[in-house]
Amino acid sequence: MIPDTLLPSPQDEEVENLHPEIDPLDERAAVDPALFEDMRAEPVFARAVLTSPLHLAVAAESRTNNWTVWNGFTTPATLTDLGDEYRALRGAAALMDISPLVKYRIAGRDARPFLDRLVTRDLGALEVDRALHVVFCEGNGFVLGDGLLFRLDDDEYRLVTEETHLAWLLDSAVGFRVRIEDVSATLAVLSLQGPLAALCLAEAGVANIAELLPFAARWTEIAGMPAYVSRTGASGDLGYEIWIDPDDAPHAWRFLLEKSGPYGLTPAGFDLRELARLETGFPRAGKDYLSAFAAIDAADARTPFDLWVEPLVDFGKPLFNGREALRRLVLVEPRRRVVPLVVDGLEPARFAAVHANGRLAGTATSIGFSPALAANIALATVDAAALAASDLAVRAERREGVSVREIVLPARVLTEPAWNNPRRLAIPAPLKA
Amino acid sequence: MAWGGRKYDAIVIGGGHNGLVAAACLGRAHRRVLLVEARDRLGGAAATAEILPGYRVSAVAHLLEGFPRRLERELKLGKHGLRYAARNIPTVALDRDGKHLLLPRSRKEFSAFAAHLPKDAVAYRDYISRLQTQAALVAPLFAEAPPKPGDAEALRQLLRRLVWRAELGGGATLRRLMRILPESIGDLLDAEFESPLLKGALAFDATLGGSEGPYAPGTAFRAVCREAMRMQGQGVRLPQGGMGSVVDALAAAVSAQRGEIRLGARVARILVEDGVAAGVEMEDGFIVRAPLVVSSAGPRNTLLELLGAARLETGPAMQLRAPAPGGTSAKVNLALEGAPQFAGLAPELHGARLVISPSLEELGHANAACREGDFASDPVMEVTIPSMSDGTLAPAGHHVLSVLVHHVPYDIEGGWPARREAFVQRVVRTLEHYAPGIGDLMIAGEILTPPDIETKYGLAGGDWHQGDVRLDRLFGFRPAPAFGRYGTPVPGLYLCGAGSHPGGGVTGLPGFLAAEVIAAETSVKRTSVGQLDEREPA
Numbered sequence: 001m002i003p004d005t006l007l008p009s010p011q012d013e014e015v016e017n018l019h020p021e022i023d024p025l026d027e028r029a030a031v032d033p034a035l036f037e038d039m040r041a042e043p044v045f046a047r048a049v050l051t052s053p054l055h056l057a058v059a060a061e062s063r064t065n066n067w068t069v070w071n072g073f074t075t076p077a078t079l080t081d082l083g084d085e086y087r088a089l090r091g092a093a094a095l096m097d098i099s100p101l102v103k104y105r106i107a108g109r110d111a112r113p114f115l116d117r118l119v120t121r122d123l124g125a126l127e128v129d130r131a132l133h134v135v136f137c138e139g140n141g142f143v144l145g146d147g148l149l150f151r152l153d154d155d156e157y158r159l160v161t162e163e164t165h166l167a168w169l170l171d172s173a174v175g176f177r178v179r180i181e182d183v184s185a186t187l188a189v190l191s192l193q194g195p196l197a198a199l200c201l202a203e204a205g206v207a208n209i210a211e212l213l214p215f216a217a218r219w220t221e222i223a224g225m226p227a228y229v230s231r232t233g234a235s236g237d238l239g240y241e242i243w244i245d246p247d248d249a250p251h252a253w254r255f256l257l258e259k260s261g262p263y264g265l266t267p268a269g270f271d272l273r274e275l276a277r278l279e280t281g282f283p284r285a286g287k288d289y290l291s292a293f294a295a296i297d298a299a300d301a302r303t304p305f306d307l308w309v310e311p312l313v314d315f316g317k318p319l320f321n322g323r324e325a326l327r328r329l330v331l332v333e334p335r336r337r338v339v340p341l342v343v344d345g346l347e348p349a350r351f352a353a354v355h356a357n358g359r360l361a362g363t364a365t366s367i368g369f370s371p372a373l374a375a376n377i378a379l380a381t382v383d384a385a386a387l388a389a390s391d392l393a394v395r396a397e398r399r400e401g402v403s404v405r406e407i408v409l410p411a412r413v414l415t416e417p418a419w420n421n422p423r424r425l426a427i428p429a430p431l432k433a
Numbered sequence: 434m435a436w437g438g439r440k441y442d443a444i445v446i447g448g449g450h451n452g453l454v455a456a457a458c459l460g461r462a463h464r465r466v467l468l469v470e471a472r473d474r475l476g477g478a479a480a481t482a483e484i485l486p487g488y489r490v491s492a493v494a495h496l497l498e499g500f501p502r503r504l505e506r507e508l509k510l511g512k513h514g515l516r517y518a519a520r521n522i523p524t525v526a527l528d529r530d531g532k533h534l535l536l537p538r539s540r541k542e543f544s545a546f547a548a549h550l551p552k553d554a555v556a557y558r559d560y561i562s563r564l565q566t567q568a569a570l571v572a573p574l575f576a577e578a579p580p581k582p583g584d585a586e587a588l589r590q591l592l593r594r595l596v597w598r599a600e601l602g603g604g605a606t607l608r609r610l611m612r613i614l615p616e617s618i619g620d621l622l623d624a625e626f627e628s629p630l631l632k633g634a635l636a637f638d639a640t641l642g643g644s645e646g647p648y649a650p651g652t653a654f655r656a657v658c659r660e661a662m663r664m665q666g667q668g669v670r671l672p673q674g675g676m677g678s679v680v681d682a683l684a685a686a687v688s689a690q691r692g693e694i695r696l697g698a699r700v701a702r703i704l705v706e707d708g709v710a711a712g713v714e715m716e717d718g719f720i721v722r723a724p725l726v727v728s729s730a731g732p733r734n735t736l737l738e739l740l741g742a743a744r745l746e747t748g749p750a751m752q753l754r755a756p757a758p759g760g761t762s763a764k765v766n767l768a769l770e771g772a773p774q775f776a777g778l779a780p781e782l783h784g785a786r787l788v789i790s791p792s793l794e795e796l797g798h799a800n801a802a803c804r805e806g807d808f809a810s811d812p813v814m815e816v817t818i819p820s821m822s823d824g825t826l827a828p829a830g831h832h833v834l835s836v837l838v839h840h841v842p843y844d845i846e847g848g849w850p851a852r853r854e855a856f857v858q859r860v861v862r863t864l865e866h867y868a869p870g871i872g873d874l875m876i877a878g879e880i881l882t883p884p885d886i887e888t889k890y891g892l893a894g895g896d897w898h899q900g901d902v903r904l905d906r907l908f909g910f911r912p913a914p915a916f917g918r919y920g921t922p923v924p925g926l927y928l929c930g931a932g933s934h935p936g937g938g939v940t941g942l943p944g945f946l947a948a949e950v951i952a953a954e955t956s957v958k959r960t961s962v963g964q965l966d967e968r969e970p971a
Binding site: 110113114117118138139168171172174175176318319320321322323324 | 707708737741742743744746747748749750751754922
């Protein structure tokens, strides 16, 4: 008996006759190369594992093969060694690929009114080629996200955020003549931070870089490729961000390393960015606070007053999202606050729980060992009532070999950022360390 | 008439019955009111239209079901010319085989009903008494403004009153009401009755004006709401001279309060200055200022177009995007050269409200067809012959027939221009079945599809509720949580149309309650409407 599978299936014959005009034995027949292209249509958002346009250039610098994920993008945690990278950042300059940031282009004749209603801050002072740190809230005054808002042209803006907000932006766009595009995939970003950042750019041929004001930006050329350079970056020090076409970005990366390598420019990974951010005390959306829509427990949603000492809320504007709620919230003391902590102890420790008077009073959401302070630092969400307590402490885990020991380390609220160099705002930017 | 020179305290947008009621009540509260209506006549869907010279009929809405007596007295509508041609109009469920069913209102009628449907009689009596107890619980909520969102004390008081009333009614009522909240009217009726005709008629009443079929969850509660709405008035009534006479009386009431009415004045924009309503800009660019703008136009039209979504926060603007109103009723008005004879129907019942909805199945089919963008092969409808009791509508011996056809889609496959004729034919064929020879009596007719109702009478989507009456869009959630108490996030801008609590129908309640809230919230002067608050609604 012959198994069914060995019999020619009736369908095969039909297939053979489908294209009688094609002779499969004709070797000289003209072939359309398009036939051999991968035609599987890929939905734009179907891909879950994303790589930055700089991925191969960055991967070439990796000595650790230590990768992490940032907004779905494969990102180096460290490229060489966190200590080396840190020394470069604080002593010379570090170059990081921050393309995984979410970038929106907001353009149209109503772009300004749209943004005026979207963000809590007054945008009157935002000139073309300038950037502002903005916060946007939902109707109850809870923060959805924060980011950097660039004004590229009279009616064109770029909003750079940590998390995606497209749905909220589109919902908010109803009634405005405004176009909102997610340009994350078509715009690569390099972050060049450190005391020698201006020098590195000058070496790469960027003219008059020292004259660029803090939070200002301008178009320039790097190795003949157009690039938009802004004096921004959350490192607490001099720093620039380079906004560039994704096709040009790997060349710019290599060019910068080649030209400025001798001055100590070092490629660095995501861990360094997090450490620098922690030393400056900037909370990160999704890590130190939850977007109001992501906070399942309403107590996890934060108001701008909980998050920032200068919360960038301008009640002079007649209308913005959350205005009425924030007017009420500004009158009451925040219940919880996000504060920077410094924790005693001379070696890196892992901790999350923050105690006051022996009772749980909060959670450290970002932790790290700050070489600048030679201490553990953290950003923690702490009950406002507990902030005044004298005996703030964290429960830390200390690993010894494979065993773990729980120890209580005293903590203090940090009044000054761990790193805030006046170079950050110096005019003109220093070209020497 | 002074136009710009005069100062107004309030501008009412839209001269439908709710706009007129709001204008008259604000006038009573010593506000100088300007009412602007975009069309050349007042009333919106409450209007009397002429089919032929001498043949007049209520154009869209044709019965007065929940018009509160309180409102009639306050505004002295009787003095302003409102008369009734018929009161307490009975409902008859028409049967295909001529065994029509008069829904009983009295003991005598009940015994006839019991003889007709012995198996369902007791169940029907129970059903009605239960429906009325439940409706009595809900009815006071319809007669007062919903509590302010976030005002815990007001909400607590409201709930306490509700629970007290329920306890007085035996306690089981509230529990039963809770149980039927998500239930469908079809399931409820199937469990209790046998007669398909009775079930069809009761379900027809529960679903009329909505887009849901009889087996849709929540429709059982709609039956309660409908009954509660009826309790606001005093039985089903027929105003003499059609719906237009209600509007005429209301307009006279507005004028009596020194209110000014401008026709053909279309508002292009609601002006906001410093975050506060400042007046309106007319289509011709003319600007009228007033610190109070009250709109009886649909909530979406008012807030998303006239005000502009840009002037609201994202959240409230988003809430309005959801309830896109879509009417599911068409109107057919016929002029007849003679009296129609419904087979098997007693002559005195020809003036009744005749419901053609033979069974739940057919109602369900009509709904399914409507959802698929078609009208039913056997349309379900509500027929009145107003000229039976109102001689002013047609020449002697002649009649007008007013037919409300339910479950007719706004967007029809093939487009309404192509399908109109077929639709009329189908309605007439159905009528012909019940009243043989009616086709020959027809001398003229007018058909209003949902799009016609929208363009001719200004009801967005042809929906007289300005957004479905659903559980999640009632009370303080109507039309959306951010606009639940007639107010809007813009101080000085209020809603007073059917889109607000308690909903559509010629009841005047949204306008009346809105005026009450406005008078309370903006009490710059001593108001007489304020006195109304003290009186506990019936």
